[in-house]
Amino acid sequence: MRLCIAEKPSVALEIARVLGANTRRDGYYEGNNYVVSWTYGHLCTLKDPGDYTPAWKRWDMRCLPMIPPRFGIKLIEEEHCMRQFRVLEALIAKADEVINCGDAGQEGELIQRWVMQKARCQCPVKRLWISSLTEEAIREGFHRLRDASAYQRLYEAGLARAIGDWLLGMNVTRLYSLRFGGPGRVLSIGRVQTPTLALIVRRQREIEAFRPEPYWELKTVYRDVTFTASRGRFAKKEEGEALLRAIEGQPFTVTDIAKKKGREAPPKLFDLTSLQVECNRRFSLSAEETLRLIQTLYEKKVTTYPRVDTTYLSEDLHPKVSGILKGMTDYAALTAPLTAAPIAKNKRVFDNKKVTDHHAIIPTGTAAPAGLSADERRVYDLVARRFIAAFYPDCEVSTTTVTGASAEVDFKATGRQILKPGWRTVFEREGSKKEEKAEEEEAEAVLPAFQKGESGPHQPSLVEKQTTPPKPYTEATLLRAMETAGRFVDDEALREAMKENGIGRPSTRANIIKTLLKRDYIRRERKHLVATPTGVSLIDTIHEELLKSPELTGQWERKLRGIEQGSYEASAFLTELKEMVARIVR
Structure with a gap:
């Protein structure tokens, strides 16, 4: 049997x-x-x-x-x-x-x-x-089927993680509770939980310490286009006023027009973290809710395994892509142009070196999903459109930069025009939020046709603004910070490279946030995550920097991944942790 x-x-x-x-x-x-x-x-x-x-x-x-x-x-x-x-x-x-x-x-x-x-x-x-x-x-x-021994390293990594969390959690929680907690008060400390809380507290401190400072920008309107002075911000109002006086009544002359064509590649396929980020940004779903929804979609056989940390597909999936697209009958209008010709084997999508246990989250394409809840449908739609877009052509854009001058003060305005929408076609019917739409319209404003050397009247003004504090974390930005060990990284390729040093695993980050909320170390204020006085007090109480360092926790994660891949030994990881625990207790 x-x-x-x-x-x-x-x-x-x-x-x-x-x-x-x-x-x-x-x-x-x-x-x-x-x-x-x-x-x-x-x-x-x-x-x-x-x-x-x-x-x-x-x-x-x-x-x-x-x-x-x-x-x-x-x-x-x-x-x-x-x-x-x-x-x-x-x-x-x-x-x-x-x-x-x-x-x-x-x-x-x-x-x-x-x-x-x-x-x-x-x-x-x-x-x-x-x-x-x-x-x-x-x-x-x-x-x-493979012999269980082929997955021995995977088991050793999981065991090392569990033992490491036990060693640190059991010892340091008791240590700090006994030393600083007072009668009956437990100060819960964890290998991933505490550095994550430290990130939130640090950001809160930056916001509290922030003092807004005024600055001024010199702008002018010529032919209904707002130009900004190339000098940038003025820390002193007098400097800006002096230049404003110099150009008032003087003509504005277009000195140069530069057009540059560019291409935008489709967004990468989803891993769990990027899906959680997008669902929080678009639908205000928590990381835990998104994980539950995508797990349900997996069990309903409409999407693939969700607890993944790669945005690539393995090359052996290439022959199956056309069949998956054909099976997505709800999106036939979008998939038809793709299935009419062979699917290109693009390195941005297919790369065996970037896939370990599992590939990115994609639709299974076996049947049109039925009986999905409203939230399940929204999450499925994100995954489906991201998958379809991956095989569409690049979006071709043209960026126009117009420079001008008035009384030797240089100004600049930039406009962007989509020449061929390419993959953007897939997202046209999504109905984004009003503010997102406004941002897109502003970013893609098309400038009127200017001629080099043309000149005419303009309306200059000095605009007063204030520096703004850092923004509190949302679940989306906190997940990104955990993924990159607290560093702000906007570049997709660099973020991909830093994943090895992230705090926690994609599958555990939602639970870490949930634990911090449950223990009243953080609370939700609308979309923001804010440290409670209890959370701030705990971080202040922990004198051992190693316990709250995102960088160190990120290094541990890399070592755990090394155990899984055979480049690091579980015994070395646990020896290091035992020595650290003993040192902290001493």
Whole structure:
């Protein structure tokens, strides 16, 4: 008997249907020499401190640091978890082979391995690795099952992450609670949670310390076009006024007209973080809500595996793209021009070097999605249009820069015109927000036809403005900051390169934000995330910079990725963390 273990009942049902295991039993399906069962996410967890020695049950400074000689796991003491584990334990004892059908990622690997360890699995274990739950993907996956040993590094990375979080969280939370918390007050500190809170507190401090300063800009209107003085800002009003007086009553002369044609490539496909950012920006959906929605779409077989950190597709998907596009019948008007000719194999989309476990989030294209909620439909529409746009031509633009002068004061105005919309055609019917539309219209203003040397009257003015403080984080900007370890990066290629040093994983960032909210370290103020007095006080209390450094946490993430890829050892990572914990306690 071949036993398949999925991560949740809904996924087990899909696999059972494909395998022909159609008889429902208590906790599993069976048929066609297969048994398909499931976990409920985590059934096992690392042992609590008191499970190692009675002395560690008490919160006592003399017991720190708590570093078990060997970490162990235990069942989660909830009735439904214990009941399902007993089912799995009995099935594993009778199985000729176990097929790990857990979520195809680091955490999914850890969940299944712990269950098999706890059940003392002795039979051979294979691994199912799929990126969508369509019948075709499941059948393909079962044709290319691999031995579990091929994913040993993935398991070691997940285990190192869990142990590292235990070491730091258990020890430092107790340390700071006992030292600074007062009676009954717990100061929760975590490897990813605390640097994320520190980012928010730091930004808040910058905003509070900000003092607006006035500055002046010299502008003039000529032929209904606003030109700005090339001198830039004036810190002193007198300087601007002197130039204003010099040009008043003087003619404005166009000195040069420069036209430059350019191309804009389509936006990259979605990884989880960029999808969460876009959903927060467009629809005010939280990172957690977006993850829940895209996970549902995956389980409904309309999009691929969501917990990914790449914006590329593997090259073996290239022959399937045309079929996926044809299957997206709701978007036939947009896909028809693409499917009429062979799909180009563009390096911006297909790159095996940029894909590890999974490719970017894309539609499966197997059927037009039906029965989706309004939010599910909006998220699906984003993914679908981004996928279609990836295969459209570049958008061709023309940028015109007109320079002029009045009494030897230089001015400049810039206009932008879309010559061929290319991929922008895909997004024309989306109905963006009013302010976004206004920004687009301003950015794409077409200048009238000017002639070099023409001259005429103009209306100069000195405009007073004020410097503005940094903006508070939204979930979108915080996710980007976590992705780049707190550095502001707008360039797509550079951001891609910095992902290895990001704080947390794409799949865990939403939960980190949720935890900070739940513990009242941060709160929502409309779209903004603001640190509470409790959160600010906690960051002020933590004197050890290592605990709140986004850069250091980013380095740890890179090492965990190195464990997964075989370039770094889990033992070295854990030794480093144990030494750090001991040093902090001392």
